[in-house]
Structure formats: C-alpha cells, structure tokens
Amino acid sequence: MKNKIFKKLFFVSVLLLSSTYSNAELVVIVHPGNSLEAITKDKLKRIYLGKNKEFPNGLIIAALDQEKESEEKEEFYKKVVGKSLSQVSAYWSRLIFTGKGVPPRVLANDKEIKSWVASHPESIAYINSENADDSIKIIFDVK
Amino acid sequence: MKYRFLKRHSLLAMLMINAGLANAAVDISGFASAGYVVSDSDATFISASDVISESASFGADNTLGFQISADINKQTTVGAQLLAKGTVDSYSVAAQWAYVGFNLSDDVSARMGRLNFPATLYSEYQEIGISYPWVRPPIEVYTVLPLATYSGLDLFYSFGDDQLEWLIQPFLGSSPEFNSVGGRGEVNLVYGATLIANFENGRLSFTATQADGVGFLFSTGGVDLSLNIDMTFLSAGFEYEQNNIVLIAELVNKDIHNNSQGDIRTVSDMMAGYITLGYRLGDFLPHFTYSDTQSDHQSAFFPAGSALPSPPPQGIPAEFWLAPQDMVVPGNAELILQKSYTLGLRYDFSSQTTLKMDYQKIIPDDNSWGVFYSDPGDEVNLLSFVVDVVF
Numbered sequence: 001m002k003n004k005i006f007k008k009l010f011f012v013s014v015l016l017l018s019s020t021y022s023n024a025e026l027v028v029i030v031h032p033g034n035s036l037e038a039i040t041k042d043k044l045k046r047i048y049l050g051k052n053k054e055f056p057n058g059l060i061i062a063a064l065d066q067e068k069e070s071e072e073k074e075e076f077y078k079k080v081v082g083k084s085l086s087q088v089s090a091y092w093s094r095l096i097f098t099g100k101g102v103p104p105r106v107l108a109n110d111k112e113i114k115s116w117v118a119s120h121p122e123s124i125a126y127i128n129s130e131n132a133d134d135s136i137k138i139i140f141d142v143k
Numbered sequence: 144m145k146y147r148f149l150k151r152h153s154l155l156a157m158l159m160i161n162a163g164l165a166n167a168a169v170d171i172s173g174f175a176s177a178g179y180v181v182s183d184s185d186a187t188f189i190s191a192s193d194v195i196s197e198s199a200s201f202g203a204d205n206t207l208g209f210q211i212s213a214d215i216n217k218q219t220t221v222g223a224q225l226l227a228k229g230t231v232d233s234y235s236v237a238a239q240w241a242y243v244g245f246n247l248s249d250d251v252s253a254r255m256g257r258l259n260f261p262a263t264l265y266s267e268y269q270e271i272g273i274s275y276p277w278v279r280p281p282i283e284v285y286t287v288l289p290l291a292t293y294s295g296l297d298l299f300y301s302f303g304d305d306q307l308e309w310l311i312q313p314f315l316g317s318s319p320e321f322n323s324v325g326g327r328g329e330v331n332l333v334y335g336a337t338l339i340a341n342f343e344n345g346r347l348s349f350t351a352t353q354a355d356g357v358g359f360l361f362s363t364g365g366v367d368l369s370l371n372i373d374m375t376f377l378s379a380g381f382e383y384e385q386n387n388i389v390l391i392a393e394l395v396n397k398d399i400h401n402n403s404q405g406d407i408r409t410v411s412d413m414m415a416g417y418i419t420l421g422y423r424l425g426d427f428l429p430h431f432t433y434s435d436t437q438s439d440h441q442s443a444f445f446p447a448g449s450a451l452p453s454p455p456p457q458g459i460p461a462e463f464w465l466a467p468q469d470m471v472v473p474g475n476a477e478l479i480l481q482k483s484y485t486l487g488l489r490y491d492f493s494s495q496t497t498l499k500m501d502y503q504k505i506i507p508d509d510n511s512w513g514v515f516y517s518d519p520g521d522e523v524n525l526l527s528f529v530v531d532v533v534f
Contacts (some may be wrong), residue, residue, distance in 0.1 A: 060217070
C-alpha cells in the first residue's frame with residue numbers, strides 16, 4: 001500500500017517536473033557590458049553552428065552550451081537551429097575531427113553559465129528565463 | 144616501425160607540452176566504431192583504406208581515434224589526431240593528422256603539417272562514422288583515390304554572405320611513404336584545390352587534385368614490383384537535406400599518366416559515382432544508394448602460372464614473370480569495376496551514438512572482380528553493422 005502511494009507521488013512529481021520544463025522559456029544572454037541589445041534567430045543559428053565568429057563590435061564570440069543531453073539544449077537547438085541533437089553532433093564531428101572548428105563550451109547548469117557570462121564580456125549563452133537577473137543581459141527570447 | 148610509432152607519439156607529447164606551457168585551453172575528443180560484416184562470399188575485399196577479409200568479420204570497420212587541440216594564442220592553434228584501426232590481422236596505430244594552424248585574418252587561415260586530403264565530400268572525415276549515413280562511404284567512389292593524408296600546407300579562404308558561403312581550399316604537399324591498398328606508396332608532389340558552396344540546406348563541392356610521381360611498391364608471388372605514375376583526380380559532390388529528405392551524390396574521375404610499367408596496369412583511368420536518397424523519420428534514417436563505375440578499359444584475367452603480357456621489369460628473368468596466382472590486371476587497387484545497390488538504416492541512439500545497418504548487393508562487371516581480391520562470382524551480398532560513437 002505504502003509502496004503504491006510512493007509510486008503515485010513519484011508519478012505526480014514527475015508530471016509536475018516535466019510540466020515546469022516544458023513551460024520554461026529560454027532566453028539568450030550576454031555580458032551586461034556588451035553593446036548588443038538584440039539579436040536575430042538567423043544570427044544566433046550561425047553563431048551556434050560556428051559560422052559567425054565576431055560580435056558587431058569586433059569582439060570574438062565565445063558561445064556556451066548547456067549539458068549534452070539536457071532539455072534546455074534540446075529545446076534551444078530545435079527552436080533556434082532547427083536540428084535535433086544527433087544532427088548537431090554529426091555536424092560538429094565533421095568540424096572537430098578535421099580541426100576546422102571547436103564547438104561551444106559546455107557548462108553544467110544555468111547558475112554556472114550565468115556566472116561565467118557575468119565575468120566574460122565575449123560570451124553568449126541560453127538559460128531558463130526564471131534564472132535571469134541583473135548580472136547578465138537578455139537579448140533574445142527563444143520561442 | 145617502433146621508432147616511427149615513438150616519433151609520432153613524441154610529436155603528440157610535444158604538442159601537449161607546448162600547449163601546457165602556453166597555458167592554453169586544451170580540447171580532447173575522440174571517436175570510435177565497432178563493426179560486423181557478413182557476406183555470402185569468402186573473397187577478401189577492399190573498402191577505402193581497409194582490406195576486409197572473412198577473418199576480419201568482427202573488426203573490419205573498427206576504429207578508435209583520439210584528438211587533442213589547443214589554442215596557443217588568438218592566431219595559432221595546434222592539433223593532432225591518433226588513429227587505431229582494425230586491419231586484416233591486427234591493429235595499426237598512426238597519427239592521422241597533426242598540424243599547426245594560423246588564423247591570418249577573419250576570412251583566411253592556413254595549416255601546416257600532416258593533413259587529410261579534401262578530395263571528396265567525406266574523405267576528410269571518412270573515419271568518423273557518425274558524420275555520414277552508411278556503414279562506410281560507397282566503396283566504388285572511396286577506393287578511387289589511394290591517398291588519405293599528405294604532408295604539406297593548405298589555406299582556407301571563405302567569402303559570401305549568410306545565404307551562400309564559399310570556401311576555397313588550395314593545398315600543396317607530398318606523401319613520404321604510406322600504406323596503400325595492397326602495398327606501400329609515396330607521392331613526390333601533390334597539389335590541388337577544393338571549392339565548396341555552403342548554402343542553407345546543403346553544400347556543393349568541387350575538387351581537382353594532381354599527384355606527380357606516385358610510386359607504389361607491391362609484392363606479388365614473392366617478387367617486389369614498383370610502379371610510378373602521375374594521377375589527375377577530379378570530383379564533384381552534392382549534399383542536401385530539406386523536409387526530411389536527404390540527397391547525396393558524388394562523381395569522381397581518375398586519369399593515369401606516364402606509367403613506368405608500360406602496358407601492364409597502365410589502363411586504369413576510371414570514373415565512379417553514386418546517388419543516395421534518404422528520408423529522416425525522427426531518429427531513424429532509412430536510405431538507398433546506387434553506386435557505379437565506368438572505364439573505357441577492361442581488366443584482363445591471367446590464371447596462375449600463365450605468362451604476363453608486358454616485358455618483365457629490369458632484373459626479373461622472363462621465366463619468373465608469371466602470374467603467381469589467379470590475377471586480374473590491372474590489379475584491384477587500380478581498376479575496380481562494379482556496381483552496387485545498398486539499402487541502409489541509420490538510427491541515432493543518442494546525440495553521440497549511432498547504430499547503422501547496410502545491406503549491399505555488389506555486382507562486379509564482366510572481366511572484373513570489383514573490389515574483391517579473388518573471383519567473387521556474379522554477385523555478392525553483404526550485410527554490415529556498425530556502432531559509431533563520438534566523445
């Protein structure tokens with residue numbers, strides 16, 4: 001009996017968790033000192049495929065990624081780049097293993113990403129909107 | 144051999160130490176493939192840089208690669224890739240490439256060192272299974288150019304806009320000594336250029352390669368023979384994906400000039416091509432490939448013990464100038480004439496792991512053994528499985 005209740009509770013909490021995930025909105029962030037106020041989806045796509053290397057002000061871009069199989073990463077690439085994570089991985093493997101490109105640096109979670117962006121003027125990243133604060137600047141809403 | 148192995152490793156170590164001294168960010172990544180092949184023929188066959196025999200059923204497509212790269216400063220990058228490959232009897236470990244790269248400007252960069260040939264769509268990442276749909280790239284096309292790497296330099300120049308981006312990559316170098324299918328080879332001078340148009344859903348690529356003074360050493364019936372040729376290699380490739388439809392096509396042409404061996408093995412000019420059509424269904428990609436070869440020339444068959452047609456090379460008495468075993472001349476590494484149909488399925492198990500299965504029906508041309516080392520009969524059915532991983 002107890003077991004059943006636990007099972008039910010577990011099921012409900014999983015539902016709750018997954019619903020918060022799917023409702024969470026991702027935002028693209030940069031260092032507050034970056035003069036960029038907004039960015040287009042196309043430009044973002046090019047940055048995350050390693051095709052655009054500089055901000056309009058000439059700063060070399062250092063893009064950041066969420067963990068490999070994270071929900072955030074999956075959603076970002078689906079909505080912004082239009083590719084599944086396997087397609088993205090196949091794309092980068094062609095560049096990485098010919099020495100032609102280095103993919104975005106991976107950081108563990110929103111907190112780490114936020115503190116990295118806050119201290120690196122050249123960085124760009126995406127996090128859950130609820131974790132955004134004054135330490136960084138939002139330049140794009142992922143929809 | 145051991146010495147060479149050490150030399151290669153010390154190069155890697157040197158790169159690592161240099162990178163460490165400069166306190167640069169070092170990136171380490173890797174890839175691996177493990178495969179299984181089953182066929183209704185016992186004949187050993189050639190697959191790009193590999194030779195697959197029955198004894199290599201488990202291991203034919205086995206590959207393990209490690210790569211290390213580091214930015215020394217904003218302008219300079221060093222990188223090296225070590226590759227272990229399953230061969231017929233064992234594994235070979237070699238530096239696939241190692242180079243120093245320079246970002247000369249935002250649009251121009253250069254590399255120096257040991258580099259991969261950009262000869263065809265997938266030749267630069269032929270070992271990275273996750274980057275293409277098949278178990279292995281179509282053998283008809285990927286066995287035409289017997290070179291994989293060279294020592295030299297190349298230059299990247301990119302221009303264009305967001306919609307259409309062009310890349311020109313001229314290259315120049317030589318190959319001191321390398322293992323080729325069925326023997327060893329060297330190239331005095333190789334040069335050429337690749338032009339790639341990258342557009343929203345795909346790319347179009349053209350390459351011209353000239354290799355002068357290509358020397359092959361091969362052993363047949365205990366006699367070492369050498370061959371010296373010049374080679375012109377042209378290729379055009381197209382890769383496209385939209386609305387889940389995947390389309391890939393390539394055409395390559397090889398012309399042989401100035402053959403030192405006269406009649407024998409001289410007639411190996413050939414053309415090869417393939418077309419692949421696939422449809423992406425979520426994580427699955429079923430695909431179909433038709434692959435074909437063409438040549439104005441025909442191979443000739445010499446049963447074991449029969450006299451070979453051309454005069455013997457200097458130093459070999461005429462009585463020894465006999466076919467040591469059943470032979471097709473030009474040899475298989477020179478003139479592979481066959482067509483094949485491949486039905487394949489790729490499944491992206493995760494973003495870093497792919498499972499692939501190909502069923503291939505190979506039909507050698509009349510008077511040719513196709514990619515096989517001995518007479519395979521009228522047709523061969525091949526079933527291949529592979530797991531590809533990147534990490």
